[in-house]
Amino acid sequence: MTAARRGLLALGALVMTYAVIGALTDPDVRIGASVFLIGVLVAHDGLLLPLTIGAGILVGRYTPRRIRALVRAALVVSLAVTVVAFPLVLGRGRVADNPSVLPLRYGRGLLEIYAVIWATAAVAAAVRAWRARRRREPRTAG
Amino acid sequence: MVRDADPGLRNDPDPDPGNLRLAGRLRRAVTWLQQPWPAPPAALRRGPMRRGAFDSKLRSPRLTSLLGLALAVAFTVCFVTGLISHLIQHPPFWFYWPSRPVGLYRVTQGLHVATGLASVPLLGAKLWSVYPRLFAWPPARGLAHALERATVAVLVAAALFQLVSGVLNISRWYAPMPFFFTAGHYWSAWLAIGALLVHIAVKLPIIRPALARATPDRTPGGGLTRRGLLGTVGAAAGVITLATAGQTAAPLAGISVLAPRRPGAGPQHLPVNKTAGGAGVRDAAFDPAYRLTVAGPARTVSLSLADLTALPQHTVVLPISCVEGWSSTGTWTGVRLRDLVALAGVDPDNAEAYVESLEARGRYRSSTVPPPHTRDPFTLIALRLGGEPLHPDHGYPARLIAPNRPGVLQTKWVARITARSTS
Numbered sequence: 107m108t109a110a111r112r113g114l115l116a117l118g119a120l121v122m123t124y125a126v127i128g129a130l131t132d133p134d135v136r137i138g139a140s141v142f143l144i145g146v147l148v149a150h151d152g153l154l155l156p157l158t159i160g161a162g163i164l165v166g167r168y169t170p171r172r173i174r175a176l177v178r179a180a181l182v183v184s185l186a187v188t189v190v191a192f193p194l195v196l197g198r199g200r201v202a203d204n205p206s207v208l209p210l211r212y213g214r215g216l217l218e219i220y221a222v223i224w225a226t227a228a229v230a231a232a233v234r235a236w237r238a239r240r241r242r243e244p245r246t247a248g
Numbered sequence: 249m250v251r252d253a254d255p256g257l258r259n260d261p262d263p264d265p266g267n268l269r270l271a272g273r274l275r276r277a278v279t280w281l282q283q284p285w286p287a288p289p290a291a292l293r294r295g296p297m298r299r300g301a302f303d304s305k306l307r308s309p310r311l312t313s314l315l316g317l318a319l320a321v322a323f324t325v326c327f328v329t330g331l332i333s334h335l336i337q338h339p340p341f342w343f344y345w346p347s348r349p350v351g352l353y354r355v356t357q358g359l360h361v362a363t364g365l366a367s368v369p370l371l372g373a374k375l376w377s378v379y380p381r382l383f384a385w386p387p388a389r390g391l392a393h394a395l396e397r398a399t400v401a402v403l404v405a406a407a408l409f410q411l412v413s414g415v416l417n418i419s420r421w422y423a424p425m426p427f428f429f430t431a432g433h434y435w436s437a438w439l440a441i442g443a444l445l446v447h448i449a450v451k452l453p454i455i456r457p458a459l460a461r462a463t464p465d466r467t468p469g470g471g472l473t474r475r476g477l478l479g480t481v482g483a484a485a486g487v488i489t490l491a492t493a494g495q496t497a498a499p500l501a502g503i504s505v506l507a508p509r510r511p512g513a514g515p516q517h518l519p520v521n522k523t524a525g526g527a528g529v530r531d532a533a534f535d536p537a538y539r540l541t542v543a544g545p546a547r548t549v550s551l552s553l554a555d556l557t558a559l560p561q562h563t564v565v566l567p568i569s570c571v572e573g574w575s576s577t578g579t580w581t582g583v584r585l586r587d588l589v590a591l592a593g594v595d596p597d598n599a600e601a602y603v604e605s606l607e608a609r610g611r612y613r614s615s616t617v618p619p620p621h622t623r624d625p626f627t628l629i630a631l632r633l634g635g636e637p638l639h640p641d642h643g644y645p646a647r648l649i650a651p652n653r654p655g656v657l658q659t660k661w662v663a664r665i666t667a668r669s670t671s
Contacts, residue, residue, distance in 0.1 A: 111449045118445030122402070125438035135435055138426030139409075143436065146412050147405040155379055158372075171470040178472045179480040186369035186484035187491065190415055191506050199420030199508075203525045204641070206514030207420060215505025219491060 158185065172238075173231045180227035184220055191216045285394075287386045295383075302380040305466045311474050313458035315374040315481070316451075319407075320444060322367045326410070327441050329360035333571055334434055336654060339618065347624040350651035354569035357654065358496040361573025364414045365492055369484035371407055373477065396450055403443035409436040418508045418572050495574035509574035515639035518568060518576050521655065522612075524640035529606040529661045533644050540629070540646055541664045544592025553645045556631060559583045564626045570655040580649045582630035585622055589667040597623050598671035603648050606661040615657040619670050621650045629662060 107115075129135045162178065169177045193199070194212040201207055295301070335343045336353070346352075388394035410433065416422070417429050425432065448455070465474045472480070494504025498511045509519045524530045532538070539550045551559075562584055569575040586596035599622050607613040621627050627650040631638060638644040643660030650658065 111452055114445050114449035114452075118442045118447075118449060121438055121442030121445060122399075123442075125435050125442055128438065129432075129435035132431050132435060134428035134431035136427060139432040139436070141426060142413070142424075142432070143405045143409050146408040147401065150375065150408050151379075151382060151404070155376060158376070159379070166471075174470050175472045175476055179476060179483070182369070182373075182477075182480050183484040183487055186372060187487055187506075189368055189372075190365055190488050190492070193416055193419035193421045194506055194508060196419075196421070198423065201420075201523075201526070203523045204520055206509065206519040207521075208508060209510050209513040210505060210507065212506060215491070218505055219487060223487070 172235065176227045176231050176234075180223050183223050187216065187219050187223075191219075281391050284390045285386070285388060293385050296380075297383040297385050299385075301383065305468060306472060306474060306477060307377050307380065308463055308466075308474070309454050309458040310463045311477065312374065312377045313455045314478060315370060315377060316455065317459065319367060319370045319374050320448070322363050322370060323407070323410075323440065323444060325363045326360055326367070327437055329356045329363070330434075330437055332356050333360065333654060337657065345618070345620070345652070347620040347627070347651045347653075350626065351567055351569070351575075352652045353654060354496065354567050354575040357569055357571060358493075358573055358575060361414070361418060362489055362493055362496075364411060365488050366485040368411055368415075368488060369481045371411060373481045375404065399443050399446045399450075402439060403447050406436050406440035406443055409433075410440055420508070420572075496569075498576075507574070508572065509570075509576075511574065511576035514576075515641050516578070516633045516636060518578050518633065518642065519570075519574060520641040521570060521572075522610075522641075522660070524644070524661070527605070527607045527610065527661065530640060532606040532663075533640055533661050538645055540662060542588050542592045542667065543664065544589070544594045544667045545669070546593030549591055553631070556583055556629070556646060559587065561631075562625070562628060564628060564649070564651075566626060566649055566651055568649075568655045568658060569653075578633050578649075579635070580628055580630040581632040581635070582628040582646065582649075584625055585617065585627040585629055585648070585650070585665075586625065588629060588665060589622060592665075592667045594667040594669050595671065598669060599623075600668050600670055602666040602668070603659045603662055604664040604666075605659050606663045612656045612659070615648070615659045617648070617650060621653060622667075624651060626651045629665070 129139060161181065165174065165177055165181065191212060194208060195216055197208055197212065199208055293299075332345075333353075333356070336345050339345070388397060413425055413429060413433050413436070416425060417433070422429060467473045488506075490500065491504055491506040492508070494500035494502070495507035495509045495511070501507065501510055501512070504510075511519070514520050524533060539552055540556060542549050542551065560583070561581055563579060563581045565577060565579050567575045567577045585601060586599075589596040589599050589601055598619060600619050601617040601622050602614065603617060604614040617627065627648075629646050630643075630649045631646055633639065633642055638647060643662070646662045647660040648658050648662055
């Protein structure tokens, strides 16, 4: 291991120690933060990611080869947007006396984004099909 | 990872037998720690731990390194901008934050939130690309390997902590977080950055060659290629950015359908974080007996709203820039803070001001205006917004508005200013 790597390793360990000591001595953090820390890890690695991979397998099995990559891409973008939008759509942060908090209709906004994503994927699929047809019939082009 | 015992120990000329015994023990301890651990019975290798359980040809050190590099840049941007925001709010003695350019904090904090949100698809793809490693067999080859895997777990947990808590915070949904958001997000950031440094140190021999040259893409036809996946992740980050950045970049407000705030939405076309009702100051704010007390070491003056209006009025155009990443520009009119500080007999060019709200309690009921901002002629105790008297939710009768400062430090419903000389 080179000196640079060793230095990086030591620095990282030092910063992590600082974080742990800081969190343990901060009365605002307490035990709740470590529960949340483990919770998000388990929820992601044990639930969200396996479900995503499962959905990917289903896509591989049931969508035609020509559009499979596009469907996967559109699903990935949709999922990422959904993660960000979920708490906004749920709207638990709204307060009665402050309409400037979460002022939009986020459910509708999310549907609009889905529409844009899938319309883009559909256009891309159409362009791809058209190009493939042209390649198959080169004489008609000339 | 664990080095051999220092050979210098063996040649130690120290004749003290106690030292020799200690050296021997140390050496034995290091050798013991480096021992490979026995492999667990093969019968336990089931489910996702089986060989070939994950068959995607898309996964490769090249893909993981590219995603990791992008994520490392994003996390560094978030860490630095977040640290700036923290230091402005809790300044140590060595820290200096200027009052100009007026919109600098608006940019750093807008960048903090936008980069964090754009990291969501990056982190998702990165974790997918290394998911099979979670089920590596054997689970741990030895102590060094076990430690390294523990660090990776900490890194993943802390990275998820940052993104999930950040998303919850901008949607103001605090119930799922059993801790004070700001403190948890802060310490978890240090944890993530520390674990990231360790991770880079450990993986550098894999990262360097993977980034140096492109390995052939072995994805089968019809599937998502490496370039396709990277493009998809970029597109997802782009969509998220366009959908939210309008909360601070007003021209995008029309298409930002997921912006938690809209710059023009709120009383007097400005969003509000804490209302007068929520702060419990409605009665005190409208009390005709309201006085603004300005205290200095030499004298203390008490000003009614009429007295304040009679002082020289100035108008500035300044943004309110929230730690949550939204910002909105207002036209503020009021008395210069430096004029009030001078009224209390303190030289405004070398002074700081402690500003207190009518709020009886709350984390943000007071703030300290440091010398650069106290000196700045743009810093006002504002009485009007957009030409009208302040809306109660914007701090009627008087509020602090200073350039280049987080919104939580722009104290509303100001009741008392204590001026201190810093020269």
